[in-house]
Amino acid sequence: MEYEHLGRSGLSVSRLCLGTMNFGSRTPESASHEIMDRALAEGVNFFDTANVYGGEAGKGRTEEVVGSWFAQGGQRREKTVLATKVYGSMSDWPNDTFLSARNIVRACDASLRRLQTDWIDLYQFHHADVRTPWEEIWQACETLVAQGKVLYVGSSNHAAWQIAAANEAAARRHFQGLVSEQSHYNLLTRHVELEVLPAAAHYGVGIIPWSPLAGGLLAGVLEKAEEGRRADERTQKRVAKLRPQLEQYEAFCREIGAAPADVGVAWLLHQEAVTAPIIGPRTMAQFEGALTALDLTLADDQLARLDEIFPGYKAAPMEYAW
Secondary structure (H helix, E strand, O other), X not given: OOEEEOOOOOOEEEOOEEEOOOEOOOEOHHXXXXXXXXXXXXXXXXXXXXXXXXXXXXXXXXXXXXXXXXXXXXXXXXXXXXXXXXXXXXXXXXXXXXXXXXXXXXXXXXXXXHHOOOXXXXXXXXXXXXXXXXXXXXXXXXXXXXXXXXXXXXXXXXXXXXXXXXXXXXXXXOOOOEEEEEOEOOOOOOHHHOOHHHHHHHHOOEEOOEOOOHHHOOOOOOOOOXXXXXXOHHHHHHHHHHHHHHHHHHHHHHHHOOOHHXXXXXXXXXXXXXXXXXXXXXXXXXXHHHHHHHHOOOOHHHHHHHHHHOOOOOOOOOXXXX
């Protein structure tokens, strides 16, 4: 396993991040524990969750599953770089949502209880809260850092101007600010290349892509059109719209002798801004499959071919101005 510093921080994380969204809902607790044990055995030390994850089992359930795994001991917690998130509604009461100082502090304490740990390595804002000033947000985070409950802070689904505003406000307070941004980024969804990636590079913010396989569209969807969620109506509409590109993509993967899912993740690993794509396995087999992407090296001409199939963006303003 290779490791990278998370943004400008000194924190070393594995090149793959284990996403836990399925744990406790689509993946039973015992199977979730087995996947997490296997992840550590393979050197994957970076685990991502969120306070709202849990699906039909209820919000908070995924954190509870991770917490019961930590409780087994064996240095599971000490070896894991734990990331969770705050923003989403945890109840119908008005102050249990968004990024007020009250919610940040109280949600952190609730996550710590569910996770059965004393600290969170990376506490992430799950979405941008444009109505709460950064001064208030950072005041709450400074409190959590001073108490030892949080070590680093990151964002998710933030625009470039919000990353800039956040880190400029943090600098005025002599606070470290954001060290990571979790963005929707894959071969099909490349909008962050316009401004988010350049802003992240400028401020030393590591990029953690979510949905690296575009909800399965980059995992060989044409060959598996009748399997699982790939057969739902929404997915089929997307397949119909993107079929010419997907046909070229899957043909390219056959040509180089690599699984489409491996190519999708490997492409992200070749992007300079990317620290660690998030893989979200439901089963052990899916986790094991994701590991093979680490061994796939794409040559320059292969990367160029993928850019032809799925065109990206130049950094703004060069994309649209002279």
